[in-house]
Amino acid sequence: MFECKLNDAQLLRKVVECIRELIKEGRFEVSQNGLSLQGIDSSFVALIQLTLRASGFDSFHTDKPMLLGLQLEQFCKVLRCASLNDSITLQAQDPGDKLNITLQSKDDDRISNFVVRLIDIDAETFTIPSKTYNCVVKMPSSEFQRIVRELSGLSDTVGIEISQDGITFSSDSHQSSGKIQLKPSTLEDGQKVQVKAEKPITQFFALRYLLSVAKGCTISDSVVLMIANDIPLVCEYKVENLGNLRFYIAPKIEED
Incomplete structure (x- = not known):
């Protein structure tokens, strides 16, 4: 039982x-x-x-x-x-x-x-290997959702660039483009943007997935983004004192 x-x-x-x-x-x-x-x-x-x-x-x-x-x-x-x-x-x-x-x-x-x-679900369990992420950003989850929503009106792809200067979200299409940068700082509501970047990195992701992931702002006031080359982006929300919810989003392969 x-x-x-x-x-x-x-x-x-x-x-x-x-x-x-x-x-x-x-x-x-x-x-x-x-x-x-x-x-x-x-x-x-x-x-x-x-x-x-x-x-x-x-x-x-x-x-x-x-x-x-x-x-x-x-x-x-x-x-x-x-x-x-x-x-x-x-x-x-x-x-x-x-x-x-x-x-x-x-x-x-x-x-x-x-x-x-209850239903029977025949699902494969994936082993998630431990990885070292070159870039880690902690930011207000509401700001993450706001940025993703704003850029979703411009394109179906978002670029995420992280360096010691901060994190930049960009979206580009034939009709329009946009770029939003957050520098390491304390925002007006007292929440902080924290950036750890061993070296600059840029990856691209489908916005429709990040729109879904960003709804985690209802769970936690902050989100942690972890990025490294050639592996999925990790978006982590703390679930109060219970545990955590992680999303692993595969990057898009940009065609020449």
Whole structure:
């Protein structure tokens, strides 16, 4: 039997909403360490890695490792029923074919029970090797989303250039072009742009993927971007004290 409780149901909703932007089905792995999910989009461009530690939940118990396959849109429909201060409890049996979900108000005066059917998902698990990234940028997630949205109106591709001077996002098409640079600094709202660059690097990415990834701003106030030559861009959001959500986005190959 598996059962866990999280006092902030809205946080789980935001995480799943962000994931379902890129994958329709998710296979959650349950272990003594917590919940994890790995998935890849249908075009094999974006890989998602979610890690939620057992210690971050208000309670967490499982008798043995389990796999919970879920249709993410159906899961989200239930999570959207949660009010602002609701807690959420997930429960599943092994063997079993359903996930029991309980939403409970802070004052315990409203309890909602739902059942979502589990599905079999035949998905390959990818081993993500440890990499050293030449360039790492930490910036406000809201600013990342704003920049991606602004440049998406100009082209379907964005260039990301990182150097000691800062990070530059650029977009270019036959009709128009744009460039937005952020220098290492403290912004008006007090959030910082931090840049570590061993050497300058420029890579290009499909904007439609970054638009989806940028919706992680609902999860965390900041995002960490990690770039190195010839490997995917990593966008990492901290999920409060639970763990983290990482997106690996393959760069576009620019044709001459």
